[in-house]
Amino acid sequence: xxxxxxxxxxxxxxxxxxxxxxxxxxxxxxxxxxxxxxxxxxxxxxxxxxxxxxxxxxxxxxxxxxxxxxxxxxxxxxxxxxxxxxxxxxxxxxxxxxxxxxxxxxxxxxxxxxxx
Amino acid sequence: xxxxxxxxxxxxxxxxxxxxxxxxxxxxxxxxxxxxxxxxxxxxxxxxxxxxxxxxxxxxxxxxxxxxxxxxxxxxxxxxxxxxxxxxxxxxxxxxxxxxxxxxxxxxxxxxx
Numbered sequence: 001x002x003x004x005x006x007x008x009x010x011x012x013x014x015x016x017x018x019x020x021x022x023x024x025x026x027x028x029x030x031x032x033x034x035x036x037x038x039x040x041x042x043x044x045x046x047x048x049x050x051x052x053x054x055x056x057x058x059x060x061x062x063x064x065x066x067x068x069x070x071x072x073x074x075x076x077x078x079x080x081x082x083x084x085x086x087x088x089x090x091x092x093x094x095x096x097x098x099x100x101x102x103x104x105x106x107x108x109x110x111x112x113x114x115x116x
Numbered sequence: 117x118x119x120x121x122x123x124x125x126x127x128x129x130x131x132x133x134x135x136x137x138x139x140x141x142x143x144x145x146x147x148x149x150x151x152x153x154x155x156x157x158x159x160x161x162x163x164x165x166x167x168x169x170x171x172x173x174x175x176x177x178x179x180x181x182x183x184x185x186x187x188x189x190x191x192x193x194x195x196x197x198x199x200x201x202x203x204x205x206x207x208x209x210x211x212x213x214x215x216x217x218x219x220x221x222x223x224x225x226x227x228x229x
Binding site: 008032034036041042043044045046049089091093102103104105106107108109 | 159161207209211218221223
């Protein structure tokens, strides 16, 4: 769907806490999802991805959960550090082929602030 | 491996002027994307290239925006003439054929006054 709004959701946590960032996606035909981290003045950086045939995937300190029933995606960051402070975007890829192959549609983003 | 390179990093122009952005993707990445990211929003796809051919330009405002990738490597995005609402970060990304992951450059921050 369209990205809307000038007021990004925000999440503030203390260093060492676990963080959960949520994302609602729009297309039930999406078959691949990806989380990006964007620090100020930089381009988005890959964190973790998951295919629609999975419910959970773990990386280093990060876990992505996918609930296709309610079209919801979450990113869990364990032991959050000040360096994790950034804007986090989820993106979805439709299973359509042709010119839509590989096309990612980005969500609104969430600002994560980690306090020392 | 070197990442996606973009230049310039910052550009300030007056409305109705022209501007061009340059992108050098990761070596070997056949697919190249240009995105527009307005402050407070996620990246919005403008155009997608596969080698030197346009795959998707459905969201490119073609009356003022143009892009090319003549030799299937570097790409340029041009705006002519610029409007105030074009103020944004313009991101270039590239992708290897066997993966959906897109690698982003640092972006060019455009301010139109």
